[in-house]
Amino acid sequence: MSSANYQNAVAVIAKQEDKFLELVKAAKTDVVFKQEMLYAAQAMMNNDYLCTVAINNPLSLRNAFGQVAACGLTLNPARGLCYLVPRDGQVVLDVSYKGMIKTAVNDGAIRDCIVELVYSNDQFKYKGKRHSPVHEFDPFDTEERGEFRGVYVEVTLPDGRVHVEAVTAKEIYKARDASDLWKRKKKGPWVDFETSMFKKTGIKIAKKYWPQVGEKLDTVIQYLNTTAGEGFASHDVPISVVERYMGAAEVVDEAQPLPTSNEVEEQVPASETTQVEPEDAQAQVAEPLEGEVLQASNDESQAPVDLPPKVLKKAQEVVKRARESQGWKAARDYVSSWPVEARDYVLRLLSTAEYQAAQGE
Structure with a gap:
């Protein structure tokens, strides 16, 4: 990586300070521009390909960095909440399942969340939506846990109640098969980070059944499914937009998909x-x-x-x-x-x- 390319990539972000601060104010988040620019610069210094993609597609870099301000998640690699990654010719903000949980907690939709994968050799007993399941397995014996069966997402609601959703492997694979990147058989998160994608998809499906969902989580999921290529690349107008027009809800707007x-x-x-x-x-x-x-x-x-x-x-x-x-x-x-x-x-x-x-x- 040449020093000039790196400096040019960082300059793209540096010019976004005013826009970043506008987004922070509009979304009522608390991320700090200078800190996030430092983390972004570190990511590009450590990944030559990310830096190259950022130079070739600066609009995608600006959009991805703007998502940091909009969703309120830090790029601090020690937190593991979100990352700038090169994907299919553009820079995207890859929000981890931990970042999705953090977003929902910050929005007040839930107080806590546990996401676990279930395999055929685990001892698992589902006890309904209002009780924690019984799940026993050896976390160190990953080779002997058997075939993947599904995911359960257990959340603590704002009123203290427990809500559990079980998502089958069939549902997970159906979501994967609808992914634009998967269908085109290119490398992507479903190939490189399969178990993390199982958990992320579990949250995406389970949140549909929560009594309330944070607006920012909806925005993050829409961005991941479209721009980040994790889900079905649809141009349909989301129901949140329809609700806004009808006056039935007051919802933060979605991230707009970028081209490759x-x-x-x-x-x-x-x-x-x-x-x-x-x-x-x-x-x-x-x-x-x-x-x-x-x-x-x-x-x-x-x-x-x-x-x-x-x-x-x-x-x-x-x-x-x-x-x-x-x-x-x-x-x-x-x-x-x-x-x-x-x-x-x-x-x-x-x-x-x-x-x-x-x-x-």
Whole structure:
């Protein structure tokens, strides 16, 4: 790794201080910029490939580092809560199962959590959702524990009650098989860190049955499943967004998926398509959306050159739904903690669309 590359990568983060502090304030987290920049710099110094990916895809580095501010987890390697890792041509924030637990505890959704894998030779007795199971095994005899059967997630709720969810191996493998990275048979967390992914997936499934779920945990899971490639790479609008528009919930917005480095580079002449957004000197093809897309048609709505197609597409979805529901304030709240370039772009689109709606256009 050259000194220049390392310094350039660190400079990408250094320029994000104001945006980082904005995210910390908006998300009400307590991570400290200078400390997290130090941990990020250490990670890139210790991993040449991470540094190279950061230089080649600086937008992904900015987005991943912004997630630190949004979720409130430190990059301190001694804590083991989250890590900056290179994955499929981009830098992502890999949140560990311990980081997911910490996020839920910080949000007040739970007071504590135990996640254990169960194997065929373990002595395991499930006693229902309101009682701790009986689980006996030798943690040092890993070779003789037998076939993987599933995961149980035991949490202590805010009122002190115990809640236990048993997640079968079949459910775990079904989630794995839906992973975009797994389907494309590339190296990823399901290959390199299988047992940790079993636990993370157990939490993702179990949390659906908790009486309440922290908003930040939903955001973390959405980010891991999309940008980090751990789950099904869907472009569907999450139920949390629908609830926000309907006024049924007040939920922190999700992390926006980023493209891989290959996707960033794919460009076509503007004459080849009519549904395009400016990406660089040339126009770039946007993936098709379900339903009508509100087209940007004036200078105010021109996107910053480094916004990826997936973010542009999501921006159009937000504007379209805001116009249909007249939920302008909800839409602005929804994008309030997006990366600054994307947020400002959507706010310009929303202002234009709201004015047009008021004029009956």
